[in-house]
Amino acid sequence: MSEEIVKFEHVSFSYGRNEVLKDVDMSIKKGDFFAIIGPNGGGKTTILRLILGLERPSKGSIYTKGALKTGYVPQFSHHDRQFPLQVMDVVLQGLIAPDSFFPFYKKEQIDRTMTVMEKLGIEKRAHDRFGELSGGLKQRTLIARAIVSEPELLLLDEPVASVDSSIEKDIYEMLVELNKSMTIVMVSHDLGFVSDYVNMVGCVNRTFVSHHTHDISHSDIDAMYKSKGVMINHKCGI
Numbered sequence: 001m002s003e004e005i006v007k008f009e010h011v012s013f014s015y016g017r018n019e020v021l022k023d024v025d026m027s028i029k030k031g032d033f034f035a036i037i038g039p040n041g042g043g044k045t046t047i048l049r050l051i052l053g054l055e056r057p058s059k060g061s062i063y064t065k066g067a068l069k070t071g072y073v074p075q076f077s078h079h080d081r082q083f084p085l086q087v088m089d090v091v092l093q094g095l096i097a098p099d100s101f102f103p104f105y106k107k108e109q110i111d112r113t114m115t116v117m118e119k120l121g122i123e124k125r126a127h128d129r130f131g132e133l134s135g136g137l138k139q140r141t142l143i144a145r146a147i148v149s150e151p152e153l154l155l156l157d158e159p160v161a162s163v164d165s166s167i168e169k170d171i172y173e174m175l176v177e178l179n180k181s182m183t184i185v186m187v188s189h190d191l192g193f194v195s196d197y198v199n200m201v202g203c204v205n206r207t208f209v210s211h212h213t214h215d216i217s218h219s220d221i222d223a224m225y226k227s228k229g230v231m232i233n234h235k236c237g238i
Contacts, residue, residue, distance in 0.1 A: 002029035002030050002031055002032070003029060003030040003065065004027055004028070004029050004030075004065070005028055005029065005030050005064065005065040005068060005152065005153060005183060006026070006027070006028040006051055006062070006063070006064050006065070006068070006153070006185075007026070007027050007028075007062070007063045007064075008024050008025055008026040008027075008047075008050075008060065008061075008062055008208075009025060009060055009061045009062075009063070010023050010024070010025065010059065010060035010061070011023070011024040011025075011026075011050065011057045011059065011060035011061070011062060012024070012057060012058050012059040012060055013043070013046055013050065013055060013057050013058055014058050019206065020041075020043045020046050020206065021043045021046060021047070021057075021204070021206060021207075021208070022206050022207055023059075023060070023207065024043075024047070024060070024204075024207070024208040025208070026047070026202060026208060026210060027210075028153075028183065028185060028200075029183075030152075030183055031179070031183055032183050032184070032185070032199060032200050033175070033176070033179045033183075033184045033186075033197065033198040033199050033200070034183075034184065034185045034186070034198060034199075034200040034201075034202060034210075035185075035186050035187075035188050035194040035195070035197075035198040035200070035201050035202070036048075036185065036186070036187045036188070036201075036202045036204055037187075037188055037189070037194065037201060037202070037203055037204070038203055038204040038205045039205055042204050042205040042206060043204045043205070043206055043208075044157075044187040044204055045075070045157055045187060047187075047202075047204065047208075048072070048155050048157055048185070048187060050062055051064070051070070051153075051155060051185070052070065052072060052155065065152075068152055068153055069149065069150070069151045069152045069153070070151050070152070070153045070154075070155060071094070071146035071147050071149060071151035071153070071154045071155070071182075072146055072154075072155045072156075072157075073139075073142050073143055073145075073146045073154070073155070073156040073157065073159060074157050075157045075158050075161065084129065084131075085129070085130050086126065086127050086128065086129060086130065087117075087122060087125045087126050087127070087128050087129075087130055087133070087137075087141050088113060088114075088117070088126040088127065089130075090130050090141050090142070090145055091113050091116065091117060091141060091144045091145050091148055092105055092109070092110075092113055092145075092148070093145055094144070094145040094146060094147070094148040094149050095109050095112075095113070095148055095149060112148060113144075113148055114126070116144050116147060116148045117144055119144075120140045120141075120143060120144045120174065121140065122137060122140050122141055122144060125137060125141075135162040135163045135164070135167070136163045136164065136167035136170070136171070138162070139159060139160070139162060139163055139171060140171070140174070143156070143159070143171075143174075143175075143178075147178065147182070151182060152182060152183060153182065153183045153184075153185065154178065154182050154183070154184045154185070155184075155185050155186075156175075156184070156185070156186045156187065157187045158187055158188065158189065159171060159175070159186060159188075160172070160188070161189070172194075172196075172197045173197075175197065176197050186198070195213045198213060199212065199213060200212060200213065201213055
């Protein structure tokens, strides 16, 4: 049985009087590729922020396995084309210690950064300006920054929201490869693709229900979205 690395027990969370999550139970196990889906404002990003410790639950408890090393790719923001950092500089940011004001990188850190960039297919862009990259290459760079420190858990918030549909499959397949060495939790609106790649789906719209992808049903999705006719193309044909 896989080791449990994150556990929510009866977790509720509110922004002021607005209750975003109610009585959430969730278990993330080592090796999971877990997709969290749901409508805007349903609480998807809040779950990631709670895992990261950026927010605290108003009720309930969150447990993590020891000092869980975590990488995070936030929602993509459209950087100015004149954003001055080169791609390699952006990836190296993932190795900066929290108390380091003027970072100095050792040779082994430079070598590790180049290895990660090669793994993600961006090594030839090392000295390009980040701001001048396509959306897909920017996203690969941000994922490289998140994994260069070799995290146990990778959290991604809408990783394909800023890329062309032709690039989505490439990014998902890259994440499947990364999942061989780390647990992944991904927020997504992409109902048509996620279940072809993940083993767990969490449906959130204030309340939360998790499923193995082979068990999820059409009625579960209807209940979360409050509308009929929402389809997910699962391997099981749902």
